[in-house]
Amino acid sequence: MAFKPSDKRKFVAEEAELNLLPILNMIVVLIPLLLTSSEFVKLGLLETQLPPAAAGGGGGMAQEAEQPLPKLSLIVAADTKGLAVSIFGATEATGAANGQYRYLPNAADGGMDLAALQQELLRIRREVVLPTANGKEQALDAAGKPRFNNDGSPAMEDKYGFEDPDAVIISAPNELPFDQLVHLLDACRSWKDPETKKVEVLFPSPMMGKIQ
Amino acid sequence: MAAPSNMRKLAGRGGKEENIPLTSMMDIFTNMLLFLIMSFSATGALMTKVDLLDLPLSTIDTGPRMAVAIVVDSGRLSGAPGIYVEQGGERRGKLDEGPALLEVPTGQRALDPNAMILPGLQQYLQQQADECRAREQQLGIPFEGEITIQADAAVNYNSVLKVLATCGSAGFDRTEFVVVKSE
Numbered sequence: 347m348a349f350k351p352s353d354k355r356k357f358v359a360e361e362a363e364l365n366l367l368p369i370l371n372m373i374v375v376l377i378p379l380l381l382t383s384s385e386f387v388k389l390g391l392l393e394t395q396l397p398p399a400a401a402g403g404g405g406g407m408a409q410e411a412e413q414p415l416p417k418l419s420l421i422v423a424a425d426t427k428g429l430a431v432s433i434f435g436a437t438e439a440t441g442a443a444n445g446q447y448r449y450l451p452n453a454a455d456g457g458m459d460l461a462a463l464q465q466e467l468l469r470i471r472r473e474v475v476l477p478t479a480n481g482k483e484q485a486l487d488a489a490g491k492p493r494f495n496n497d498g499s500p501a502m503e504d505k506y507g508f509e510d511p512d513a514v515i516i517s518a519p520n521e522l523p524f525d526q527l528v529h530l531l532d533a534c535r536s537w538k539d540p541e542t543k544k545v546e547v548l549f550p551s552p553m554m555g556k557i558q
Numbered sequence: 559m560a561a562p563s564n565m566r567k568l569a570g571r572g573g574k575e576e577n578i579p580l581t582s583m584m585d586i587f588t589n590m591l592l593f594l595i596m597s598f599s600a601t602g603a604l605m606t607k608v609d610l611l612d613l614p615l616s617t618i619d620t621g622p623r624m625a626v627a628i629v630v631d632s633g634r635l636s637g638a639p640g641i642y643v644e645q646g647g648e649r650r651g652k653l654d655e656g657p658a659l660l661e662v663p664t665g666q667r668a669l670d671p672n673a674m675i676l677p678g679l680q681q682y683l684q685q686q687a688d689e690c691r692a693r694e695q696q697l698g699i700p701f702e703g704e705i706t707i708q709a710d711a712a713v714n715y716n717s718v719l720k721v722l723a724t725c726g727s728a729g730f731d732r733t734e735f736v737v738v739k740s741e
Binding site: 370377380384387389390391392394395396518519522523524527528529531532535555 | 588607615620709710723725734736
């Protein structure tokens with residue numbers, strides 16, 4: 347008796363080819379789209395304010411306390427020979443002895459001594475501002491409106507005993523180039539510990555003016 | 559009688575139809591796609607650096623935002639100092655000429671607050687502020703007096719002050735300078 351041979355032996359599977367055309371079409375569209383929107387130069391925004399007297403209104407620092415807090419009035423005034431750092435409106439005559447005024451001559455290369463400036467600002471932050479910390483309060487944005495976290499809760503920040511604990515007034519000679527001004531603002535904003543790499547906030551709200 | 563094509567001849571002799579090898583191209587495309595998706599950022603659509611402008615380097619980490627935008631050009635690279643409207647990374651209209659921007663008020667004029675005002679910029683910003691306030695009333699989009707400034711690294715401090723004073727006088731008191739992040 348003859349047996350019928352198995353169908354499996356006769357069956358030869360055809361080699362199927364993947365249809366890559368739709369994927370290729372999608373990739374050819376996606377790559378130019380992503381290339382055009384790529385950010386090869388990372389841009390940032392450096393926020394500055396006008397001194398309150400010259401501001402057009404709406405901005406400035408909010409003042410919530412019933413009794414006005416004292417003003418720190420931190421001023422960094424650059425001239426062609428160096429940087430003058432003063433607090434509480436002190437001058438060379440009134441503040442040099444009590445640490446409220448310090449003049450930092452230019453560095454050996456003739457440029458502003460930004461490292462010395464950061465050390466002086468760090469000293470003012472640690473010795474004058476931080477000891478006045480008094481609880482927390484809701485943070486305000488530059489327009490004076492309350493800030494909130496991403497989850498909707500109020501953004502809180504340390505409360506200090508000054509009306510302007512984060513502000514620094516910058517004054518510079520007319521001919522100072524903008525890139526040097528930006529370096530000066532960077533130096534005033536924060537200090538990075540070279541050993542621990544920890545960043546410490548100094549005075550992140552610069553106001554630009556001119557001291558006659 | 560027409561001669562049979564080469565392909566037919568090959569097929570007749572047992573030749574195979576040649577396919578373009580796409581595998582290597584697909585590999586490259588896939589890698590490129592993954593890299594671009596990983597580094598995708600929408601900030602390019604918000605703000606683009608204007609050509610022939612040398613923006614200063616900064617350690618700031620704040621990202622770009624959409625706002626009224628102007629360009630302050632020292633003319634060092636472009637040869638055309640002045641203030642321009644910025645749109646989509648290009649200079650559009652010229653608002654103020656170079657001499658008005660670079661002039662340092664001296665003597666009696668130094669005491670005049672209007673000496674620091676740039677007339678073309680002020681007119682443009684007042685118009686923009688009016689439009690923003692109208693949008694605020696009609697659509698509820700708040701006007702926060704925000705303006706972004708692309709200023710050349712060689713622009714001097716006096717010009718920066720003039721621009722800031724003019725912005726403040728027109729109701730734009732949240733001025734933000736565009737910088738290139740150095741880290």
